Amino acid sequence: MAIPQTEKPFDAAAYLAWEEVQAERHEYVAGEIFAMVGVRQSHNVATLNLASTLRQALKGTPCRVFVESVKARVEAANCFFYPDVLVTCDPRDRLTPDYVSHPVLVAEVLSESTAAFDRGGKFAAYRKLDSLQDYVLIDLSTQRVEVFRRDLENHWVLHDYGLGEDVELAFLTVRVPVDQIFEDTAEQAALPSAEAAPR
Template sequence: MAIPQTEKHFDAAAYLAWEDAQIERHEYVAGEVFAMVGVRQSHNVATLNLASALRQALKATPCRVFVEAVKARVEAADCFFYPDVLVTCDPRDRLTPDYVSHPLLVAEILSESTAAFDRGGKFAAYRKLDSLQDYVLIDLAVQHVEVFRRDAENHWVLHDYGPGETVELASLALQLPLDQILEDTAEEGATQSTESAPR
């Protein structure tokens, strides 16, 4: 979701203080901060679809669902990201109002400008989170969802889901119809593979 243009150089504490005063959001990677770009309507719809389904399913549990404006901290990689959707069930995350450090699930909506980083450097950083069990990538251009799931041997196993299938989120013991996650995103999402557009 961030554009590859360095704006400032900070340590983590200075970033948090600076970011709190900014109008726009910035992700932080090892001393550098990157301005966030705007998103397409379909991106926002998919974010809300997933977050709403998770919120409904996790009512009356200790888990909390956050979207876009809540930071995920990866201390081992010296990063702060703004995931599209994240879920935490860890009581320690209630003690840090500015960020979440122990997410169980993180989801990112892919775009042409961010897909390589979401699959590469960002996923490498997220894998340093001992708490993380499911990393979800939603590709609107092809109406497809990938779930990278951590197994008992600490390997990340890819599970692919296409139209009509049910997405399993094992970390939360949930199954969500892919069509529910992608509802009302197909028309615009289908053009993303040929158009240059912000995330």
């Protein structure tokens, strides 16, 4: 009588092969997969505002800017995430079309369902990336931007920015106005009434 084989754990290679054929996106954390939830329009607008500003500022440099659908691999934590925005300046990342392993910046737009993980477990994983210099958290509810910046002693120092200020991304030598990140993120409370609709 044959002995049943123990089911193999869902490793990184299996995740990448499985994820490639999925209709929806999933993050991978130490053998477990988690479906990505949908986002509000304001979340997407803030993501694009930051990414487009960075892309324009980094033209002509070796750095590349990606949004939402490109995975960040944190090998030391056995994780794959889909950050809202990431920047890599490392030529090694051009050799891995499915993911980026050496980002210098990662940004997440906070939502009620993800804020605790973005501030906690996800940030703990990202800190294992030797390349990472700035971890940016964009809070739509307060219209503030938090930047955790790695200093020369390898400590993460919080820099907090509000409307009317410029977010300093020192490693990239880029400054981004907070107002520009939150531009057009206000959402209508309700649809126009039928009476107000054009005929």
